[in-house]
Amino acid sequence: MPTQRIVFEFLENPEKEPGKWAKIKRIILDSGGSHISEPKGSPPYILTAVLPSEALAREVIKLLRTTSGVGQADLDVTREAF
Amino acid sequence: MPLGSDFDNRVPGELLVKLSRSGEMSITESIPSGPIRRVFGELPTSFGSVDLDKAIEELEVMSISKVHSSMPNLLMSETGESISEELPGIVLRRPGQTRMATIAEEMNSTYRIRFKTDKDMDEAVKKLSSVELVTEVSPNYFRFAFVIPNDPMFSIEWGLAKINCPDAWNRTIGSASVVVAVVDTGVDLDHPDLQANLVAGYDAVDLVGVTPRPGWRFEGDFLTRDNDPQDEVGHGTHVAGTIAALTDNATGVAGVTWNCKLMPVKVLARMVRNLDGAVTGTGTGVDIAAGIRYAADHGAHIINMSLGGPNDTFVERDAISYAVGKGCIVIAAMGNDDISSPSYPAAYPDVVAVGAINQSEQRVSKANTGGAWGSNTGPHIDVVAPGISIRSTNWDNTYSNKSGTSMATPHVSGVAALIKSCNSNLTGTQIAQILRDTARALKDNPADPVPNNQYGYGLIDAKAAVSRACIIKLKFRDDTSPKTKFMDDTPKLKSRDDIPKLKFVDDGQKMKFRDDIPRLRSEGDRKTSAPFVLATPHHFAPWITSHPAISQEIVRNYEEGLASLESIIAFLEELNQQGGLTETGVQQLESLRQEYQVLFSEYQRITLEG
16 A cells, blocks of 8 residues: 655754755655655654655665665555554 | 462451340440440450450450440330330331341340450450350451442453453552553544543544555545544544443443543544445554654553554654653554564564453464454564453444454553553553563463463463552551541651651640651642641551562561551650650550551561461
8 A cells, every 4th residue: 555655764954954855855756756744843854755656665765765864764564453 | 478369368356256135234344336446545355244254364355346336226025016215116017127126136246356466366266155145256357349340241341351350450440640542543532431531632644645455445534644533443442442441330341441541543544445345444654653652742651552564664663662761561463364474563572462362262363263363473472362252342432342453452451551550650661571470371282381472471460460560558647638638658767766857746636747757748649748647557458468469569668667657656655654645645646556566467467478
C-alpha cells in the first residue's frame, strides 16, 4: 500500500536554512513526488512525501540520504490491526 | 518471604467464647460491647466468674468485651407473646421467630477475649472448652474480600479468570491516575461501557496521497490529523474494553482494570474490501510513530499496540525509545500468521511482545484453529495471554467476541496498569520485568527452556504481578481534617531526638501531634502541616499478613512504623510520669501500647516465617 510514501528527517529549521529545505523539495518534486509535508514545531522534523512508484521512492531516498540537512530516510511501511 | 496458603490466618491474641445461659448468669463483671479499639482501659479483664476466670488466668487478658451490642429479648411466652421489654406488646407468632429468639440470646452471650499474643492459643481453647459454662470457643479469623464484578458478561470473559484478575482485584482495581494509550483504530467515544474511562486522545492518521491495497478502499476520516479519534472499525474499541471497560456497573463487560483511564490514539484507518465489504484497520509506520509520541507526551503510562507488520522503521524505533525513556511501557502484539519472522513494533527490544493462548493454555496455532490463524513465535516473545473468543466492547455501542494476538495484548496492558496503580514509582522497564518475572511458565514440551519461542516467559498472572509490585506502607490516620484521611507515611523518627519536632497537644479530647516535620505526605501527594492524631494501622493487618510475597520494603515499613511508635510511646510515658497527660491521654497511650504489641507480633510473624 504505502510503499511509495517516503519518510525522512529534516534536521534544520527551514527559516534559518531555506536553501536546504528548498533543495529537498526540489529533489522530490523533480521525481514526480507530491504531498510533501511541511516542517512544524522544532527540528528534527519527521516528514513524508508520496512518490509515483516504489522504484522512484527508493531513488529519492538514496538522494536524500546524501543531502545536507537530512537525517534518516526510508520507505514508510504498512501496519495492520492484528 | 512467602506466606503460603498454609498461612495461619487466626487473629493473634483473640478468642471468641459463647456462654451457656448458666454461664451468662455466673458473670458478675459488667462487660460492655465492642468495638474495643482505643478503649482498652475501660474494658474488664475478667468475667467475675470463678470457673471462667480460672480458665483464662494464664492468658494475661487485656480486655473482654461483648461481640454484639445488647439485643432485644425476643424470647416468647408459651402463649406465643413476646416477653421482650424492648418490644412491648409485639406478638411473635411465626415459628421462625422462636429460632430468632434463640439466636439473639446466644449472640448476647458471645464475648471476645483479647490477650497477650505470645500466649498459646490452642492451649487456651482447650482450657475454655473444658469449662461447662462455655458452649463454643473459637479463634477469630481474618476474612478477605472476594471481588466479583456485577457486569453481566463477566462470566464468559474467560481471559480475566485465566490471568487471575479477581485475586488481583482484592489488592487493586486500578487507579484513575494511570493512563493506558490505545494506539489503534481509535475508540468508540460514546460507548456506554467506556465513555467515563476515556481521556482526551488524538487522531494521527494522515494517509494523504497514499493508495490503499489493490481491491480495497479507504473510508471515513483518513486524511488529516485532528483531535477526534473516533473508531470506525471496532478493533480499538474491543482492545480498550479489555483494558478498562467500566466495571461493576451492571452493564456489559468487565475490564482488567476498573478505574484506569484510556487514551484513544487513532493510527489505523478504516479500509474496506470492494468485493465483500470486509473491514480492517490499516495505517503506516509514520502515523504510528506520531501516535506513540503523542501518547508519551500527554501522560500515557502504558502504550498498547495491537498491530504490526514486517520491516523495521526508524520512526517507530525512535518513537518507542522516546516513550520508554519517558517511563512508558510499550506492549505490542506478536501477529497472527503463525510464523516466526518478526513483526514490528513487537520485535523492537524495548517492547513487551505478546502472544496468544487458548483456554487450554496452548499457543493458538493454525493446527488448533482449523487453519484460521496462529500466534506468531520467535525469540522476541515476552509473555502470552488469552487471545481467542474474547468478549469485549465493540463500536456503535455493542459487544462482540474477537480473537487474535490483538486481544491478548490488552490483557497484558491491563495488568501493567494494575501494577502501575499499585506502585506509581515503577518505570515501564520495571513493570515489564515484573510481568516477565511473575508469568507462569508454559512450554509445549517438558524439555523446552523458559523463556521459549512459543510462550516467552509464560502466561501473565495479574495476582502475582500485583503482589510483587505493591508497596504496603503503614498508615496513620488524620482525624483532624474534616474528612478522615490516611497518611501515606508514618512520621519518620530516627531517634528520640526527633520527638521534640512533634509538638504534643493533649486537650483532654484527643491527643494531637502537630507536624513540624515538613511535608508529611498523604495519598494523592497532599501536603499538610495540619495536626494529626495517631491511630495505628491495626485494620490493615489482614491485608498485610495475607501478602503472598512480603518484600523487604514491607518489612522495612514495619520497622520504621514500629520505631516511630516506640519513640512516641516512650515520649508520652515520660510526659505521663510528669503528670502531663489527661485521663483521655492516658487511655490513648495505653491504646498505643496495645497497638504496638499487635504490630510487633505481626512483624515477628512476617520475619520469622520468612
